[in-house]
Amino acid sequence: MSNDTLPSTAPVQPAKPVKESKPASLWSDAWYDLRRNPVFIIGGAMLVLLIAISAFPGLFDTVGVDAKTCSLAQARKGITSEHWFGTDNLGCDVYSRVIWGARVSIIVGFVSAIVTAIIGGALGLLGGFYGRWVDVLLSRIAEIFFAVPSILGALLILAVIGRDNAGIGTVVLALSLLAWPMILRIMRAAVITAKAQDYVVAARALGAGPGRIMIRHILPNAVAPVIVVSTINLGAFIAAEAALSFLGVGIQSPQISWGLMIADARNRFLEAPLPLLFPALFLSLTILSVVMLGDAVRDALDPKLR
Amino acid sequence: MRVTKGAQIVAGTALLALAVAACGGGGSSSGTGSSSSAAGNAGAVRVEIAEPQHDLIPGNTTETSGAEVLNALFVGLVDYDADKKPYNRVAESIESTDSTTWTIKLKDGYKWHNGEPVTAQNFVDSWNFTANGANAQEGNYFFGSIKGYDDLNPGEGKTPTATTLSGLKVVDDKTFTVELKNPFSGFPTMLGYTAFYPLPKAAFESEGKLKADFGGNPIGNGPFKISKPWKRGTDQTISLVRDDNFKEGKAKVDAVDFKIYTDLSTAFNDLRAGNLDIMDQLPPEGIATAKNEFGDRYIEQPSSGIGYIGFPTKNGADYAKNADVRKAISMAIDRKTITETVFSGTRVPADDFISPVVSGYRQGACGEACTYDPAKAKALFDQAGGAKMGTIEIGYNADGGHKEWIEAVANNLRTNLGVEVTPKPVEKFAAILEDLGNKKWSGAFRMAWIMDYPSPENYLRPQFGSGGSSNYSGFASKEFDDLVTQGDAAKTLDEGIKFYQQADDLVLKEMPYIPVYFYQTNGAYSQHVKNVKIDPFERIDLFNVEKA
Numbered sequence: 001m002s003n004d005t006l007p008s009t010a011p012v013q014p015a016k017p018v019k020e021s022k023p024a025s026l027w028s029d030a031w032y033d034l035r036r037n038p039v040f041i042i043g044g045a046m047l048v049l050l051i052a053i054s055a056f057p058g059l060f061d062t063v064g065v066d067a068k069t070c071s072l073a074q075a076r077k078g079i080t081s082e083h084w085f086g087t088d089n090l091g092c093d094v095y096s097r098v099i100w101g102a103r104v105s106i107i108v109g110f111v112s113a114i115v116t117a118i119i120g121g122a123l124g125l126l127g128g129f130y131g132r133w134v135d136v137l138l139s140r141i142a143e144i145f146f147a148v149p150s151i152l153g154a155l156l157i158l159a160v161i162g163r164d165n166a167g168i169g170t171v172v173l174a175l176s177l178l179a180w181p182m183i184l185r186i187m188r189a190a191v192i193t194a195k196a197q198d199y200v201v202a203a204r205a206l207g208a209g210p211g212r213i214m215i216r217h218i219l220p221n222a223v224a225p226v227i228v229v230s231t232i233n234l235g236a237f238i239a240a241e242a243a244l245s246f247l248g249v250g251i252q253s254p255q256i257s258w259g260l261m262i263a264d265a266r267n268r269f270l271e272a273p274l275p276l277l278f279p280a281l282f283l284s285l286t287i288l289s290v291v292m293l294g295d296a297v298r299d300a301l302d303p304k305l306r
Numbered sequence: 307m308r309v310t311k312g313a314q315i316v317a318g319t320a321l322l323a324l325a326v327a328a329c330g331g332g333g334s335s336s337g338t339g340s341s342s343s344a345a346g347n348a349g350a351v352r353v354e355i356a357e358p359q360h361d362l363i364p365g366n367t368t369e370t371s372g373a374e375v376l377n378a379l380f381v382g383l384v385d386y387d388a389d390k391k392p393y394n395r396v397a398e399s400i401e402s403t404d405s406t407t408w409t410i411k412l413k414d415g416y417k418w419h420n421g422e423p424v425t426a427q428n429f430v431d432s433w434n435f436t437a438n439g440a441n442a443q444e445g446n447y448f449f450g451s452i453k454g455y456d457d458l459n460p461g462e463g464k465t466p467t468a469t470t471l472s473g474l475k476v477v478d479d480k481t482f483t484v485e486l487k488n489p490f491s492g493f494p495t496m497l498g499y500t501a502f503y504p505l506p507k508a509a510f511e512s513e514g515k516l517k518a519d520f521g522g523n524p525i526g527n528g529p530f531k532i533s534k535p536w537k538r539g540t541d542q543t544i545s546l547v548r549d550d551n552f553k554e555g556k557a558k559v560d561a562v563d564f565k566i567y568t569d570l571s572t573a574f575n576d577l578r579a580g581n582l583d584i585m586d587q588l589p590p591e592g593i594a595t596a597k598n599e600f601g602d603r604y605i606e607q608p609s610s611g612i613g614y615i616g617f618p619t620k621n622g623a624d625y626a627k628n629a630d631v632r633k634a635i636s637m638a639i640d641r642k643t644i645t646e647t648v649f650s651g652t653r654v655p656a657d658d659f660i661s662p663v664v665s666g667y668r669q670g671a672c673g674e675a676c677t678y679d680p681a682k683a684k685a686l687f688d689q690a691g692g693a694k695m696g697t698i699e700i701g702y703n704a705d706g707g708h709k710e711w712i713e714a715v716a717n718n719l720r721t722n723l724g725v726e727v728t729p730k731p732v733e734k735f736a737a738i739l740e741d742l743g744n745k746k747w748s749g750a751f752r753m754a755w756i757m758d759y760p761s762p763e764n765y766l767r768p769q770f771g772s773g774g775s776s777n778y779s780g781f782a783s784k785e786f787d788d789l790v791t792q793g794d795a796a797k798t799l800d801e802g803i804k805f806y807q808q809a810d811d812l813v814l815k816e817m818p819y820i821p822v823y824f825y826q827t828n829g830a831y832s833q834h835v836k837n838v839k840i841d842p843f844e845r846i847d848l849f850n851v852e853k854a
Contacts, residue, residue, distance in 0.1 A: 068721045072643040072714055089648070090714055248704060253713060253729060264709070271594070 026224065030300035037299065043292030050286055054103035061096040065256060069093060076272035086274035088265060094275050097256050098282050104245075104257045105286060107168055109238040112175045117230040120180035121223070124187025128222075129195060129214055135188070142181035150178045151243060158249040166252045171244060175237055186229055190222035197221070224301040231297050235290035242283050258283045347533060347545050350561035351835055351851055354573040354585040357566045361521020361538055364503035365436030365443040370844045373500045374586075375544055375564050377845040379526030380503040381554075383410065383429070384494060390663055390760045390842050392495050396424060396504075396527070398480070400497070405489035405795055412480045415553040418506040419531040426482035432505035434470045435514060445501030447775065448758065451493070453485045469514055489795040491802050492761035499759050499843070503527075529557040529849045542566045558837075558852040577832060584851070586829040586840050593650050593828050600830040603838075610663045610757040610842050611825030612656055612765070615639075615700065615715065619818045620780030621745040625698055629816050630690035633675045635698070635750075636820040637683035638722035639715055641676070645823050648711045652828050656821035659765055659810050663842045666762035666803040672814050672821060680722040687723045697726040699749025703735035708752055715822070742778045753778065753819060760842055761799065762806040766790055770813050779818030786812045 034040045053060050062084065063069045070092035077087045085094035127138040145153075157174040158166065194200065195218060203217050244250030245259030253260060258279035265276035358372030364380060367373050383397040394400065398411040416424040435441055437449035439459035449455050453473030458466050473485035486493060496502065506525050511517045523535035530546035544564040548557045565582060567573040570589035576582040578599070586605075588596055596604050615635070617626035625631045641655035658671040674682075687693070700716060702708040709731065716727040730749065732738050741747035755776075757764045767790045768774045772782040786809050793805030813819075831838045836854040839847040 066720075070717050070721070072640060072647050072717070075647045089710055090717055091647070092717075248731070252731070253709075254716075254727075 026221075026301065030224075030297075033300040034296055037296045039292045040296035040300075043289045043296060046285065046289035047293060050102055050106055050289070053099055054106040057100045057103060061093075061099040063093045063096050065092065065096050065100050069096070076268065076275075078274065085278040086272070088261070088275035089268060089272070094261075094278050097261060098258070098278050101256045101258045101261060101279060102282065102286070104168060104251055104255065105238045105241060105283070108171055108175070108241040109234045109290070111168075111172045112179065112237040113230045113234040115172065115176040116179045116183050116233065117226055119176070120183025121187050121226050123180070124184040124226075125191055125214055125219060125222070127184065128188040128191025129210065129218065131192075138184065139188070142184045145178055146181040146185075148178060150175075151240065153178045154240065154244055155247065155249055158244060166250065167255065168251065171241055171250050174244075175240055179233060179237070182233075183226055183229065186225050187222060190225050191218055194218045194221045228294065228298040228301055232291065232294035235287045235294065238283070238290065239287055347547060347561035347563055350545065350563040351559050351848070351853075352563045352565050352581070352583045353846060353848070354567055354570075354577070354582055355544075355564045356568070358538065360444065362524045362532075362536070362544075363443070363516065363521045364500050364505070365432065365441075365445045366521075367500050368444040373843060374845055375546075376500050376503065376524075376526075377843075378528055378530040378546055378562055378848045379524055379532065380500075380528045381416070382499070382503050383412075383497040385498050386760060386841055386843075388839075390665070392498055392760070395498075397497070400494045402493075405491045405493070405797065406486050408484045408486070408493055409477075410482055410484065413553075414480070416527050417551055417553065418508070418527050419525045419549055420506065420508055421551075422506060422508070423479075424504060424506075424527050425479045426476050427479075428504035428506060429502075430470075430474045430476050430482055431507075431510065432503065433474060435505065435510075435516065436501055437471050438469060438514065439466055441516075443501075445499075448496065448499065448501045451486050451488070451490055453487050455487070488791070490763075491794060491796050492759070492763050492799050495761045495799060496759040528552070529554070530562055533561065554849070557849050559835075559848075562848055577830060580832055580834070582832065583835045584829070584831045584838055584846055586827060586844055586846055588828045588830060593652055596828070596830050603831050603833070605827065605829040605831070605838065605840060607827050607840065608654070608662050609825045609827040609844060610661050610760075612659070612661055612755050612821055613653065613711075613823045613825065614656075614753040614755070614819040614821055616751050616753040616779050616819040618742060618745070618747055618749075618751075618778070618780055619816070620782075621748070623699075623748040624695040625692060626748065626750060628690055628692070628695070630686055631692040631695065632817040632820065634683045634687035634690065634692060634723065635719060636672075636675050636817060637677065637679050637686065639718050639820070639822060640678045641822060642678065644711055644714050644718075648714050649823070652826050653823035654826060656824050659770075659813050659819070659821055660762045660806070661757065661765060661824060664757065664760045664762055664765070665800070666806050666810075668807065668810075671807075671810065675814065675817060676821060683722055684724070687725070692723065692725065697728055699728050699730050701730045701732055701738050701747065701749055701751040703738065703752070704731035704733060711822075712752060739778065751778075754825075756825075757842070762803060762810070763790060763793060766806060766809050766813070770809075770818065781813065781816060781818035783812055783816075 063082065070090050072091045074087050075089055075091040077083060079086050083093050083095065085098060088094055123138050127135040154174040157177065158170060161170060200213060200217055203213050241250055241257065242259030242262070245257040246263040248263065251257035251260055261279040262276055269276050355371040355374050358367065358375065359369045360366045360372060362372060362375055362379065364376055367376055381395050383395060383400065384392040385395045387393055396412055396416050398413045400408060400410050402408040412424065412426060418424060433449060436443045436445050437452065437455055437458050439446060446459065449471065452471050454468060454471040457468040458471065460466055474482065476482045504527065508525055509516055509520045519535070522537055523532060529549060529552045531549045533545045533547040536544045542565065546562045548560050550556055570587065573582060573585055574589050574592045577585050617632055619627055645651065645653040645655055657669060657676045658667055660667045698719060700712055702712045712729045716729050719725055719727045738747060738751050742751065755765065755769060768776045770777060770781045770786060771790060772787050789805045789809035793802035793809065796802035796805065827840055827844060829840055834854055835851055837850055837852045839850065841847060
């Protein structure tokens with residue numbers, strides 16, 4: 001993560017005890033901070049575990065999620081050695097479904113976060129750097145999207161396009177479409193600040209073109225807040241996916257999603273609470289770990305906010 | 307023609323919710339808790355209903371909440387005994403020699419709540435009003451079998467050429483005749499239904515035009531009369547008091563309050579707390595506990611509904627067109643476990659196209675085809691080439707609490723037939739029906755049927771007759787049509803049954819629909835009342851309810 005070519009005039013450099021003789025950079029400092037932050041360690045470990053689960057659910061589950069493993073006669077049973085989290089209303093193993101459901105949450109969360117960071121970041125960079133009509137145009141477009149309440153907007157988008165092709169793709173599309181303007185604003189503000197710095201003026205004086213200035217000088221110094229916000233957004237996207245699936249417009253059966261599991265189990269919650277509690281627990285833990293991670297990253301990258 | 311979209315609440319218990327679903331839970335406000343009991347009569351028997359879909363007009367009421375109230379306000383020509391057999395009430399006799407022309411004689415002594423006697427003209431006026439397409443009454447189609455109906459309902463865009471049914475003739479004050487288009491021995495069984503109630507002279511402003519306020523302040527001929535005008539959408543209680551001049555004697559209770567609820571769970575809590583006396587349907591989550599909690603005061607009885615999985619047999623996908631595949635699918639459905647687990651025992655496995663509540667039902671008529679046998683199902687499925695016919699789609703309306711059982715059926719098929727199954731939720735049942743009508747729906751679909759009148763014919767012709775009003779499968783068989791017509795033409799309903807059953811056998815062989823479950827009525831009542839009976843139309847016999 002370290003960037004040796006970064007000018008020493010990089011912003012926000014509080015005094016830090018640095019062991020190595022290497023010149024301190026924002027990134028190396030941040031990494032140094034993060035390694036020692038228990039919040040980051042715990043959140044990161046949980047997230048790594050969840051990523052592993054969603055990458056290889058087959059390694060973690062016990063009985064699988066094939067329809068053949070469901071037995072209606074076994075519906076709504078409690079915890080047994082075979083069914084660690086009990087069984088749901090259709091007699092399917094809750095534990096295995098929770099494991100397989102992680103995949104949807106993780107994919108939707110990460111893909112949406114990355115897509116919005118790239119789109120919002122790129123447009124923010126252009127708008128902030130060029131200013132004038134480019135900025136005005138991009139900012140106004142962003143504001144149009146910004147004005148739509150995100151869950152409502154996503155509901156609308158999914159209700160229109162998602163009827164026949166509901167799935168991870170459409171959910172990501174709906175969430176990204178409404179979330180990129182936030183990133184654009186943050187990026188734009190950071191770029192405008194960075195643009196006025198002496199090292200940019202120096203680079204321009206040396207004859208660097210706009211592309212080189214943007215990529216080599218402004219981006220590395222303006223991307224930190226975007227990373228912080230995207231990390232925090234990751235949790236919001238995971239929650240939004242669950243909410244949309246719960247409302248019936250997101251992921252559709254037979255795909256498995258925690259939101260869907262919660263929706264299916266709620267009618268019989270009093271009779272059989274386990275099929276609702278476990279996906280809800282995993283959803284909460286996932287969001288918690290992402291939020292912890294986001295906090296730690298923010299602290300490290302933006303110490304002034306601490 | 308009562309196709310039902312399913313309970314509007316969740317997982318749906320009784321038909322009340324099913325039939326009323328058309329109004330989409332139109333009630334404006336809920337929370338009719340203790341406050342509304344103050345608005346009603348003191349000491350009245352309190353009965354749960356959903357908000358009636360329309361004002362209290364017999365011909366415009368085809369859902370069960372409104373019918374519940376009208377059943378207390380009116381009596382019809384016939385009523386139904388515990389065996390679902392019609393017996394005469396206002397009618398002295400209903401006779402015919404050829405099953406086509408019926409002579410109906412009325413008893414003396416039935417009076418309207420305003421003191422006027424009930425006459426033959428009252429029935430004819432009421433039926434003419436409902437049968438007139440221009441009045442847009444929900445119960446209009448009930449009169450389709452009477453001569454002259456087509457003149458009143460010439461179809462979209464055309465002007466009716468008559469204002470009265472030519473088949474209805476008043477002979478004298480107490481006698482009128484009905485001429486049908488075709489012989490129909492089951493005609494008297496229809497006459498207890500809400501749409502066939504009479505209307506008093508006072509109901510009409512001028513000939514054929516109903517007074518605007520009649521629906522809120524109806525004058526009936528039944529054991530109870532309305533105690534204060536009811537405003538639909540505003541008043542959450544419909545209050546009735548006993549009519550002491552009722553011919554059959556005084557009802558055992560002084561007053562009845564119908565309390566309007568939008569949520570069964572709220573009503574059930576009121577019932578437990580003693581703020582409500584009778585519920586003829588319980589919320590699904592309450593049923594398991596209600597049996598123990600209410601003991602003798604818990605009611606469980608068969609009701610007239612049947613739940614199906616249907617197929618567009620003419621225009622559908624390959625699997626929908628193949629009778630053997632349909633039979634294999636039927637055999638792969640574990641009806642017993644689904645009714646016990648998903649419906650908590652509030653449904654029973656179906657084994658006939660004729661419901662157990664009407665005569666003509668034969669236990670196990672469906673035989674092997676409705677018996678759960680995964681091995682045989684798989685063998686038949688493979689033999690018919692089902693494996694190569696692609697993913698099976700099962701459409702259902704997402705607002706009716708059907709998801710769970712459709713998913714359960716899907717799992718059955720996936721496991722037992724090794725086939726891919728996609729349950730396909732659709733927002734509204736009407737959307738599926740529309741697509742079916744336009745031949746755009748290719749997959750399987752859920753379907754349900756509630757009887758309009760207790761005759762096996764009602765389960766067969768509308769759904770499976772060529773050009774039947776609710777024939778969504780496209781099933782068409784001349785032999786079937788002939789058998790049903792023969793059944794109609796038989797001298798008595800009992801003689802007609804064997805023809806209906808033969809027709810039933812034809813449908814069972816082809817399986818355009820797969821019968822999955824029969825509905826049941828689950829009700830309960832408080833300690834304040836006793837002798838609560840529910841008829842096959844889900845109506846409570848309030849005349850005989852007593853204070854405990």
